[in-house]
Amino acid sequence: MSEFFKAELKDRFLEYALERSDYFQIYTLYDEFLKPNYSLEYVQKLVREILDYDSTLLDVMGGNGLDIFMLASTSGTEDFLEEGGFMNLYVREEEKWDTFLGQLSGMPKLTKEEKKQIKKAAPDLKREKLMLMGLISAVAVSFLFTLISIFNETLLKPEYVPADEFERRMEQLREQYILENQKLQLDLREAQHILDSIQE
Template sequence: MSEFFKAELKDRFLEYALERNDYFQVQTLYDEFLRPNYSLEYAQKLVQEIQTYDPNLLDIMSGNGMDIFMLASTPNTEDFLDEGGFMNLYVKEEEKWDTFLGQLSGTPKLTKEERELLKKNTPDLKREKVMLVGLIVAVTISFLFTLVSIFKETFLEPEYVPADEFERKMNQLQEQYILENEKMQRELENAQRVLDSLQE
């Protein structure tokens, strides 16, 4: 059961006690609010949590072999509910967590004016990004031309050569491919480093 639902149930227990002018059993709360999905022990647990939070919210009598048997409201019950009850406590706790998590995120969100001012003051950054994109496109095109060239030489323009010459040529093409691949890998790593430095 969520903390929200538990807070709501505790408030309902207190409201029910406030509506009555006499003592009543925990069983009544169970029958009224929790049957059949939860147990009587769960109702007792919620009353115990109310008691732990503030012993003056309910007048509790033991009996019939149970620590919590009969309940009644107290003058503090109405005051507590008027202040918002357990739901108000839940909301305040959630707000505290939201504030805490907001502070942890660290970077405050920029306003629209601040973002526009930042854009105006960073034309160099735009130019560097355009240059970086151009470099990546050039590397990609170069890589594609190399692949097409290797594919064309290997499959589309076959030359009838002796087996040892063919093997030598294949090794040469493989070495060329590896060298081109390493070169492009270095260029991409350089481009990535430039991109990372721009994002910092």
């Protein structure tokens, strides 16, 4: 559980004690605030932390073998809560840490003159960024055209066939065409002969 929630719970314990006019068992705090998720020992630990901070915030009686069995508010409880309670202590501690870490960062605040100089330098930075983007774009376009030209030369340009090779291939196709034509004519004659024999 974070320190923030622990501080919140401690304040709620004190507020609960303040609302009651009599002593109550520590088990009541467990039932009211932490029963399903935490143990009774955790409630005892938080009450001990309250007492370690200021033993006058709660009146404690032991019993049933426990050091802390019954609790009640004291006159100091209300004063402590009016001053902000444990949440106020937590917030102040966090503010101290924030201040301390801010001092450690070593970032001195800029003077007005330094801020003006930075603003004057800003247009130069914009121009430099624009020039850099233009240069990067030019390199990218150049690279793209190089890739396209390599692609065109290797894959898209047709292969030229020498004239004698072309003539030889054409002659082969003609011979193949003539052979297929003769075969089809022969098949046609046979089919005609079969038809004639069927009709007679």
